[in-house]
Amino acid sequence: MPALKMEVIPYLENMIYLPMILTIVERDRMLFEQGNFKLKKPYIELLDDVARRVHKELGNTAAYLRGNRMSVVRGKMDDIFTEYIFVHDRQEDCRRYLNVRLRNRTEELLSHYLRQSDI
Structure with missing residues (x-):
């Protein structure tokens, strides 16, 4: 496969990282709800704001990938590496991430999303 254009790599990597962020935020939100915090609401609102913005960006990224006939598939995984396959026009580019x-x-x-919060 010809090398992917550098401008599409951030979109493809967003499909790796943004779902991870959502998983973490949702898990942390549950911990705040169940935790023994004196004031839970500000933390929960902060996490909800982050989740909204990440969902929006994930939707934009998914639309971009659909429009350009691209996708990301997680491949093999072990203790050290996770493999992701970037698919574009039925051609695959396999990349391994530590x-x-x-x-x-x-x-x-x-951290970036938490700092950029609208709350």
């Missing part, structure tokens, strides 16, 4: 890199980048993006 699990530590996935975790660190997800954390960076989550």
